[in-house]
Amino acid sequence: MAKRRVLLVDDSRSARYALKILLQKHECEVDVVDSAKAAIQRINETTPDVVFMDHLMPEMTGFEALDVIKSDPKTAQVPVVMCTSNDELPYQIEAREKGALGILSKPGTPEKLAAVLIEVDAVIAKNAGGKPAVPASLSGIVGSGSSAGGTTAGMQEMLDGLRAELEHSFASKIEEQLVKLRAELHSRENALAQALIQKIAKDVLPQMGAQIEQKIMQRLGK
Numbered sequence: 001m002a003k004r005r006v007l008l009v010d011d012s013r014s015a016r017y018a019l020k021i022l023l024q025k026h027e028c029e030v031d032v033v034d035s036a037k038a039a040i041q042r043i044n045e046t047t048p049d050v051v052f053m054d055h056l057m058p059e060m061t062g063f064e065a066l067d068v069i070k071s072d073p074k075t076a077q078v079p080v081v082m083c084t085s086n087d088e089l090p091y092q093i094e095a096r097e098k099g100a101l102g103i104l105s106k107p108g109t110p111e112k113l114a115a116v117l118i119e120v121d122a123v124i125a126k127n128a129g130g131k132p133a134v135p136a137s138l139s140g141i142v143g144s145g146s147s148a149g150g151t152t153a154g155m156q157e158m159l160d161g162l163r164a165e166l167e168h169s170f171a172s173k174i175e176e177q178l179v180k181l182r183a184e185l186h187s188r189e190n191a192l193a194q195a196l197i198q199k200i201a202k203d204v205l206p207q208m209g210a211q212i213e214q215k216i217m218q219r220l221g222k
Helices: 013-025 036-046 062-071 089-097 110-128 151-219
Strands: 004-009 028-033 050-054 080-084 102-105
Touching: 004 013, 004 036, 004 110, 013 028, 013 050, 013 110, 028 036, 036 050, 036 062, 050 062, 050 110, 062 080, 062 089, 089 102, 102 110
Parallel strands: 004 028, 004 050, 050 080, 080 102
Antiparallel strands: none
16 A cells, blocks of 8 residues: 555654654654644645644644644645544544544554554545555455455454454463463462372371271281
């Protein structure tokens, strides 16, 4: 698939760098600016495929920039993802009501970004009149012979692929924990076995020895 042209807007240099690296790993060509005003100017100049917009910035907030972008017919179709540490439901609702495609909660992770990019690809494909392309990170999971005939089918296919990828990741982590648990249980079993042997040697064997001795004396008639 062609690289997505991403405009990343954040006044934090470290945040820009971290998200830029993640986006590049997902086959994105990333342009960066450090303010909402600069973002509006850049969007009008280059028309990116998607904008990742920080919420809290000086002079103009992400929501204020979103209002400008969505009110201009030339840029209204550009999907905007809000990047924020506030991922509570009221904020998500407000963001979508203002026209945001979705939320990428900070700090961003490969899993969070992959889920957001599925929505982004669906909108890009819709704007282009095509069907969603499978993200490169999932290309080995979602088969090339799929018969997805439209946006809905393609979305479902990609969601299934993402789910499989995440399940595989979680399964590996669970297996690691099970291995540790088995080792711990084995260690405890050994300790219990040793304690049982000591109990037998201390309490049971002397009693058995006394009983055997008594039976021998009885046989001898003593």
